[in-house]
Amino acid sequence: MKLQFTAAALAAALVLPLSAQAQTEIQWWHAMSGPLGDWVGDLAKDFNASQKEYKVVPTYKGTYGETLTAGMAAFRAGNAPDILQVYEVGTATMMAAKGAIKPVGEVMTTGGAKFDSKAYIPAVAGYYTAPNGQMLSLPFNSSTTVFYYNKDAFKAAGIDPNKAPTTWPEVILDAAKLKAAGHKCPFTTSWMSWTQLESFSTWHNVLFATLNNGFGGPAARLVFNSPLHIRHFDDLSDMAKQGLFVYKGRDNAADVSFPSGECAMMTGSSGLYSRVSKEAKFAYGISALPYYPDVAGAPQNTIIGGASLWVMAGKKAETYKGVAAFFKYLSRPDVQSASHKRTGYLPITTAAYELTDKSGFYKEHPGTDVAVTQMIRKTTDKSRGIRLGNFNQIRTIIDEETEQIWTGKKTPKEALDAAVTRGNEQLERFQKANKS
Amino acid sequence: MEKRVLFRSRWLPWVLLAPQVSVIAVFFFWPAGQAMLQSFQLQDAFGLSTQWVGFDNFRDLFTDSAYLNSFKITALFSAMVAALGIGLSLMLAVFADRIIRGALFYKTFLIVPYAVAPAVAGVLWLFMFSPTLGVVAYALRSLGVDWNSLLNTGDAVALIVMAAVWKQISYNFLFFMAGLQSIPKSLIEAAAIDGAHPWRRFWSIQFPLLSPTTFFLLVINMVYAFFDTFAIIDATTRGGPGQDTMILVYKVYNDGFKNGDLGGSAAQSVVLMAIVIALTVVQFRYVEKKVQY
Numbered sequence: 001m002k003l004q005f006t007a008a009a010l011a012a013a014l015v016l017p018l019s020a021q022a023q024t025e026i027q028w029w030h031a032m033s034g035p036l037g038d039w040v041g042d043l044a045k046d047f048n049a050s051q052k053e054y055k056v057v058p059t060y061k062g063t064y065g066e067t068l069t070a071g072m073a074a075f076r077a078g079n080a081p082d083i084l085q086v087y088e089v090g091t092a093t094m095m096a097a098k099g100a101i102k103p104v105g106e107v108m109t110t111g112g113a114k115f116d117s118k119a120y121i122p123a124v125a126g127y128y129t130a131p132n133g134q135m136l137s138l139p140f141n142s143s144t145t146v147f148y149y150n151k152d153a154f155k156a157a158g159i160d161p162n163k164a165p166t167t168w169p170e171v172i173l174d175a176a177k178l179k180a181a182g183h184k185c186p187f188t189t190s191w192m193s194w195t196q197l198e199s200f201s202t203w204h205n206v207l208f209a210t211l212n213n214g215f216g217g218p219a220a221r222l223v224f225n226s227p228l229h230i231r232h233f234d235d236l237s238d239m240a241k242q243g244l245f246v247y248k249g250r251d252n253a254a255d256v257s258f259p260s261g262e263c264a265m266m267t268g269s270s271g272l273y274s275r276v277s278k279e280a281k282f283a284y285g286i287s288a289l290p291y292y293p294d295v296a297g298a299p300q301n302t303i304i305g306g307a308s309l310w311v312m313a314g315k316k317a318e319t320y321k322g323v324a325a326f327f328k329y330l331s332r333p334d335v336q337s338a339s340h341k342r343t344g345y346l347p348i349t350t351a352a353y354e355l356t357d358k359s360g361f362y363k364e365h366p367g368t369d370v371a372v373t374q375m376i377r378k379t380t381d382k383s384r385g386i387r388l389g390n391f392n393q394i395r396t397i398i399d400e401e402t403e404q405i406w407t408g409k410k411t412p413k414e415a416l417d418a419a420v421t422r423g424n425e426q427l428e429r430f431q432k433a434n435k436s
Numbered sequence: 437m438e439k440r441v442l443f444r445s446r447w448l449p450w451v452l453l454a455p456q457v458s459v460i461a462v463f464f465f466w467p468a469g470q471a472m473l474q475s476f477q478l479q480d481a482f483g484l485s486t487q488w489v490g491f492d493n494f495r496d497l498f499t500d501s502a503y504l505n506s507f508k509i510t511a512l513f514s515a516m517v518a519a520l521g522i523g524l525s526l527m528l529a530v531f532a533d534r535i536i537r538g539a540l541f542y543k544t545f546l547i548v549p550y551a552v553a554p555a556v557a558g559v560l561w562l563f564m565f566s567p568t569l570g571v572v573a574y575a576l577r578s579l580g581v582d583w584n585s586l587l588n589t590g591d592a593v594a595l596i597v598m599a600a601v602w603k604q605i606s607y608n609f610l611f612f613m614a615g616l617q618s619i620p621k622s623l624i625e626a627a628a629i630d631g632a633h634p635w636r637r638f639w640s641i642q643f644p645l646l647s648p649t650t651f652f653l654l655v656i657n658m659v660y661a662f663f664d665t666f667a668i669i670d671a672t673t674r675g676g677p678g679q680d681t682m683i684l685v686y687k688v689y690n691d692g693f694k695n696g697d698l699g700g701s702a703a704q705s706v707v708l709m710a711i712v713i714a715l716t717v718v719q720f721r722y723v724e725k726k727v728q729y
Contacts, residue, residue, distance in 0.1 A: 065694055072696055076483045093696070097482040248568060249586050250674065257568065393695045403677045407587045422502075429496075429697070433478045434485065 026322045027081040028058045031067040031307065032141070035274045039343055047329050054322035063251070064089070064307060065392060071312075075100050080312040082319050083326075085140065087307045089391040091128065092214065094310050095136060096389065096434040102311045102320070104128075104327065105135045110317070111324020119331070119349045123301065123375050127385045128308050136310075138327050139348040141339075143271040143306035144371045145191075145199040147290060151283035153264040157181035164287035168235060171265065171290050175244035178264050185246040185263035187239065190254040193398040194305055195267040195289070196232065197224050202383035203289055204228060205297035209427075213386040218431045220388060222423045225416040228295065233412035237405050247406045250399045258284075269305055270371035273344025286367030288374055300383045302374045306345060346371055389430030394423040468709065474702035481696030493703035502679050503687070503704075510683040514661035516597045521604045521657050522650065528605070529612035530638065543613065550606035554664060558671025561599040565591075565672075585673060589680040592673045596681055599668045604660055608653050615649040616642065644728055651727045655719055662712055684708050 032040045037060055044056040061067040064087035071084040086094055094101055108115035117125055117135045124139045151161035157177045165171045175186035189195050201208040206228055211220035239245035246263065248254035255272055257263040259279035267289060276284060291298040309330075311323055329335060336352030339345065341361055347353040353372060356362070362369040379385075388394060401419035404410035410418070443449050478489045497503050532542050549557070564572040567584045576583040585591040619642055627637045643650075666686045669675060675682035675690065682690075688708060692701025 069693055069696065072481050093481055096480060097484060099484045100482040247587060250676065253568075262568075390695070390697075393691075393697070396690075396695075400676065400678045403587065407589070407677055409678070425496075425500075429478075429700075432489075433480045433487070433699075435487070 023053065023055045024316075024318050024322050026054055026056045026083065026319060026326060028056055028083040028085075028309075029061045029067055029071060029081040030058055030085040031061060031064045031087070032085075033060060035278060036141075036271070036343060039274070039339065043330065043335075043339070046335075047326055050329065051325065054325060056322075056326055068093075068392075075312065080314075082312060082315055082323055084310045084312060085307045086137070086310050088127065088142075088305055088385075089395060091137075091308070092218075092387050092389045092391060092430075095130065095387075096218075096430075100313055101136070102313045102315075103130070103134050103136045104138045104309075104311060107311045107320050108324050108327065111321045113324040113328040119351065121346065121348060121350055121353065121376065123379055123384075124304055124346060124348055126379075127304055127387070137308040138330070140309045140330070141271065141306040141343065141345040142304045142308075142348060143269040143345050144302045144304055144375050145195045145267055145289055146270045146302075146370050146374070147287045148258050148266050148268060148272070148276060149285050149287070150258075150261065150264040151285055153178060153181075153183060153261075153282070157183065157264075161283065161285070164285055165265075165290055166288065167293045168232070168290045169293075172235065172239060172244065175239060175265065176242075179242070179244055183264050184243075185257060186243075187245045187265040188248045188254045188257055188263040189245075189266055190248070190252040190268040190272075191305070192250070192402055193395045194269075196236065196402075197229065197398060198386050199289060199302045200229070200232060202301060202303045202379075202385075203291055203299050204295045205300040205380055205382050206295075207382050208386050209388055212381045212384065214388040215381075215384060218389060218427075218434065221427060222388075222394070222420045225413070225420045228292070230413050230416055232292070233402070233405060233416060237412050240406050241408075247403070270344045270346070271306060273368065274342065277344075286370050288370055297380075301376075301379050303383070303385050304346070304375065341368075344368065344371065346375060388427060389434065390426040393426045397422045397426070471702045471705050471709075474698055475706045476699075477702075478699045483698075489699070493699045494707075496700065497703055497707070502682070505679065506682050506684050506687055509681065510662070510685075513593070513597065513600075513665075513681075513683050514658055516593075517600045517604065517661040517665070518654060518657040520597065521601045521608055522653055524601065525605045525608035526612050526646075526650075529609050529616055530642075532609075532613060533616045546609050547606045549602055550610075552603065554603060554667035555671050557599055557603045558668040561595060561602070561668075562672045565595050587677050589677060592677055592681050595672055596665070596669055599672060600661065600665045603668065604657060608657070611649050611653055612646065615646045619645050647727045651719075651724060654723065655716065658715060658719075659712065662708070684711075 028044065030040050040058050044058045048055050059081070061070045064085075067084070068086055068090045071080060071086070074080045080100075105115060105117065117129070117133075120135075120139060124142045125135060128137045128139055129135050147164065149164055154161040154174070157174075158181070159174055159177055165174050171187060178186040198208055201213075201224060206226060207213060208224050209220045209222045211217055214220040236245055240247065248257050248263070252269070252272075254263070254266060255268060255275070258266045258268070258272070259276050261280070261282055270286075273286070288299065289302055309327070311320070331349060333349060333351040333355045336347050336349055337355045337359070340347040340352060340356055347356055353376075357369075398419050401410070401415040401422070405412050405415045475493055476488060476490060477486050478492070479486045528546060532539065532546065535542060552560070562570070564570050565583065565585055567573050567586055570583075573583045573585075583591055585595045623641055624637055627641055632640065662683075663685050665683065666689045669681055669683065669686045670689070673681045675686055684704065685708065688701050688704045691697045691704065
């Protein structure tokens with residue numbers, strides 16, 4: 001550390017007479033670990049090598065939740081990073097924090113970079129756009145929910161490995177066959193709330209919360225205890241009782257169970273692709289989320305997860321110029337396309353999607369286009385996305401209440417009703433705290 | 437012969453007290469005051485807007501069934517941690533006290549856990565008992581025990597109690613060991629000559645002489661269970677399944693640091709502070725009477 005500092009000081013002293021100013025450092029806090037952490041590091045490295053004025057310094061700050069907390073605490077202490085990666089759940093919180101952030105559109109124009117918000121995929125960009133049409137944060141790693149299945153396990157259980165289950169009744173049938181063939185974990189899921197309630201709602205074109213899932217304002221309230229939602233959790237509960245669905249824990253705790261071969265089917269993030277492609281020692285398939293065929297309008301579209309990059313307020317003009325240059329680099333079709341291929345996250349611009357398509361990647365790696373095709377469909381007011389305050393807490397409440405189903409303490413209806421009641425208290429609290 | 441120190445100067449005692457008072461003021465009274473202040477406010481996560489809400493935060497808390505349930509869990513948890521922690525370490529200390537050969541090895545071995553950070557201890561226990569990848573969980577399953585701390589409340593409580601007790605045993609052990617070694621050997625030898633069994637010698641001589649130590653450890657262990665265990669819970673169960681291992685201090689940490697709800701979290705810490713003050717008063721007023729110094 002000290003050595004580095006002296007070396008930097010020495011270098012600065014040598015360079016000083018030549019250039020009036022040293023490199024501007026741009027602090028970037030993120031939540032990408034494992035292979036995704038390497039990806040973030042490579043992005044910064046490539047950008048730094050491409051020019052001399054700015055240096056992007058990525059710092060890993062833990063999980064999405066921890067990164068957001070770290071950002072908030074740092075802002076309160078007057079020490080915020082320049083760029084903060086915030087997961088989609090934190091979007092409403094960041095939008096409400098008007099004095100803490102600088103809208104990305106503004107950063108780009110003042111930073112002297114040309115900015116066309118229409119270049120971004122509408123379903124993704126729409127999520128991060130304020131009602132007045134201003135883009136507030138840069139979509140970075142947008143994922144969506146997809147269905148993974150183990151083709152080898154399917155074959156072993158006598159199921160056609162090239163025919164993924166497309167509906168929930170089919171999932172239950174296949175799970176039963178897998179179980180009969182001796183599989184201990186036929187189906188599991190990570191991100192319970194995101195895959196089984198949020199995406200489930202938009203996929204079936206039913207509301208998760210009123211006022212268009214919160215897009216219509218902070219007075220939105222949760223409604224995910226409709227008969228359809230309860231029916232789905234009744235099914236999951238039956239599956240759990242028969243050992244067809246195995247609960248593997250909160251957040252992404254279940255992620256490890258699919259690439260290891262332990263669980264044969266799972267719903268999870270398309271961003272898990274980077275890991276599955278690296279670790280899975282079996283043939284796997286990626287397909288669209290299952291749905292209930294008797295629901296009118298299903299399947300509609302899934303919603304995004306993942307995160308976007310927020311620029312914090314109160315920095316020097318020089319810093320914003322650097323951030324703009326970096327964001328311009330990130331939005332380049334070739335950079336985007338390479339990231340998309342590497343991670344399974346969505347391409348954030350239409351040009352990047354077309355470039356990837358043209359390169360023949362989707363044909364070579366079947367299933368990688370599922371996430372894109374699920375998202376690019378037309379959205380309705382009920383399926384555009386979900387934007388709620390205190391969403392982080394609401395997801396925890398959903399975890400807590402749905403766990404009571406798997407332990408047999410509550411019926412699905414009791415659990416979902418309780419989650420809605422408790423979640424609505426959080427929404428009221430957020431509405432009260434962010435009045436001004 | 438009592439020796440009394442008289443200060444002739446008026447300001448000298450205050451000057452001598454000043455360092456201690458200022459440390460307490462900065463590290464205790466100021467944060468405690470801040471917490472009191474914040475418990476009457478509702479603030480957004482970035483601290484950009486603050487509103488006075490009076491007792492709203494407290495009212496919200498006491499109408500929340502999950503919060504009320506948290507009291508029960510905390511009481512159970514801290515009683516188990518204190519009882520098991522003190523009991524086990526007393527046993528270990530008594531045994532270690534009798535060993536002559538290799539005593540240093542045993543003692544060092546028993547003290548090691550105290551050097552482990554709570555979060556690390558939590559992860560350690562999680563790796564052993566996680567239903568997915570735990571070694572011990574795997575062994576238990578092959579013995580026919582269906583261990584699942586993710587879904588079974590009993591298993592989850594057992595896991596956090598084990599981790600918390602394991603972490604605290606070394607501390608208790610050190611005190612008991614020191615206490616046992618300061619008991620004059622002649623007393624025990626005299627009792628032995630009178631024909632008292634080791635069991636009798638322990639209950640009639642050693643344990644009563646250890647009562648001040650035990651009392652001190654009771655207070656310390658309660659405080660430990662109340663305040664120092666959130667890292668263990670965060671690493672192992674995160675308050676689950678449901679909210680069945682959500683002890684009060686973990687809820688404070690969870691709501692304040694993870695969810696950014698500072699008002700609610702501050703109100704909870706004020707309640708927690710009141711509980712610990714009450715508990716300490718009860719201990720010193722009633723339990724202390726049973727202690728022979």
